[in-house]
Amino acid sequence: MKRGIILLNLGSPDSTSRKDVKVYLDEFLMDKRVIDKPYLLRLLLVRGIITPIRAGRSAKAYQSIWWKEGSPLIVLTRRLKEALEPKTTYPIEIAMRYGKPHPKTAYDNLLATNPDLEEVIIVPLYPHYAMSSWETAVEYMRTIHAKYRYSFKLKTVPPFYNHPAYIHALAQSIQPYLSDEYDQLLFSYHGIPVSHIYKTGKQGVQHDLEDPEKCCDDPESHLTCYRHHVLETSKLTAQALGLSRDKWAVAFQSRLGRDPWLLPSTQERLEELPKEGVKKLKIVCPSFISDCLETLEEIEQEGKEEFLESGGEKYDYIPCLNTNELWVTTLLQLIEEAIERPFENVIK
Ligand SMILES: C=CC1=C(C)c2cc3[nH]c(cc4nc(cc5[nH]c(cc1n2)c(C)c5CCC(=O)O)C(CCC(=O)O)=C4C)c(C)c3C=C
Ligand SMILES: [Fe+2]
Ligand SMILES: [Fe+2]
Numbered sequence: 123m124k125r126g127i128i129l130l131n132l133g134s135p136d137s138t139s140r141k142d143v144k145v146y147l148d149e150f151l152m153d154k155r156v157i158d159k160p161y162l163l164r165l166l167l168v169r170g171i172i173t174p175i176r177a178g179r180s181a182k183a184y185q186s187i188w189w190k191e192g193s194p195l196i197v198l199t200r201r202l203k204e205a206l207e208p209k210t211t212y213p214i215e216i217a218m219r220y221g222k223p224h225p226k227t228a229y230d231n232l233l234a235t236n237p238d239l240e241e242v243i244i245v246p247l248y249p250h251y252a253m254s255s256w257e258t259a260v261e262y263m264r265t266i267h268a269k270y271r272y273s274f275k276l277k278t279v280p281p282f283y284n285h286p287a288y289i290h291a292l293a294q295s296i297q298p299y300l301s302d303e304y305d306q307l308l309f310s311y312h313g314i315p316v317s318h319i320y321k322t323g324k325q326g327v328q329h330d331l332e333d334p335e336k337c338c339d340d341p342e343s344h345l346t347c348y349r350h351h352v353l354e355t356s357k358l359t360a361q362a363l364g365l366s367r368d369k370w371a372v373a374f375q376s377r378l379g380r381d382p383w384l385l386p387s388t389q390e391r392l393e394e395l396p397k398e399g400v401k402k403l404k405i406v407c408p409s410f411i412s413d414c415l416e417t418l419e420e421i422e423q424e425g426k427e428e429f430l431e432s433g434g435e436k437y438d439y440i441p442c443l444n445t446n447e448l449w450v451t452t453l454l455q456l457i458e459e460a461i462e463r464p465f466e467n468v469i470k
Contacts, residue, residue: 295448
């Protein structure tokens with residue numbers, strides 16, 4: 123079987139100019155799986171209020187983390203492809219849900235080197251399922267595939283939030299950062315609106331959003347419940363690291379808008395923790411495979427400032443898996459498993 127691989131990530135603006143950031147935010151936030159309001163209301167909110175206000179602030183934030191090769195998220199996705207290439211015979215491309223490289227470019231590049239291409243394995247670089255991350259990225263790949271009538275088939279790597287090899291790689295990447303004294307390891311995940319938890323997957327399931335240990339009980343809802351996924355990743359990683367329950371916690375970052383989002387908020391916890399006696403903090407962001415604006419600016423830079431200004435004494439940001447060697451091997455394993463065992467389309 124002639125196969126190709128596409129590493130799929132979120133995407134970044136073309137540059138840090140206000141104009142490019144605005145174009146990017148418009149595309150991102152007009153996605154109905156990100157801001158799930160009726161079209162006209164979304165248009166009014168996004169083009170009329172959110173992006174005009176946010177573009178300048180976001181452009182400044184991007185300027186503070188941008189590398190000379192470009193956006194960290196895109197550069198790191200490219201480096202992940204380069205780290206995988208010597209380990210496999212499959213050709214690999216990268217694609218972004220928003221911005222460039224566009225999925226069509228990735229499909230066409232694979233076809234250019236292999237006109238008889240029969241199957242493409244889509245690898246969403248998200249360990250957890252969310253309508254606004256995994257689902258929209260995969261659906262977009264499918265839409266472009268159908269629109270241009272490509273004849274090759276698609277297969278997708280499922281969310282791998284509890285996969286033993288992923289948990290092992292994540293724990294191993296965290297371990298070296300825990301060698302000195304600390305009070306808590308905080309797992310900070312990208313937040314989502316509470317309504318998205320109920321909108322995705324099996325209807326009528328109860329999600330306990332207050333319980334810090336578990337969310338829902340139903341195995342079918344587990345397929346697509348973001349809160350279940352992140353709690354499992356945290357529990358399993360803490361277990362693999364041999365941490366007692368009082369040594370770790372979960373919080374949600376990057377809130378946007380006024381609707382209720384998952385709690386507790388990372389920003390609020392960073393202000394409260396020192397008053398609760400947590401003075402030395404380690405913080406890790408497992409919803410991101412590649413470091414990006416949300417980790418480098420919001421957590422590594424701003425988060426540190428907030429924590430130290432609130433009475434914290436030591437704050438260590440633990441990088442994402444990026445091109446970690448064990449992670450690269452793990453990713454190959456996830457790809458091989460997806461080839462062997464097709465993933466059912468759980469998107470309703
Ligand atoms: C990891 C998974 C992600 C989920 C889930 C997610 C949901 C989500 N995001 C927004 C709004 C914004 N996110 C922004 C940046 C951003 N988000 C993710 C990932 C997830 N988002 C990444 C990897 C990045 C960084 C991109 C980069 O170029 O480095 C931004 C843009 C930046 C900013 O202005 O803060 C916005 C806006 C919503 C509303 C949402 C769920 C509904
Ligand atoms: Fe986001
Ligand atoms: Fe749940």
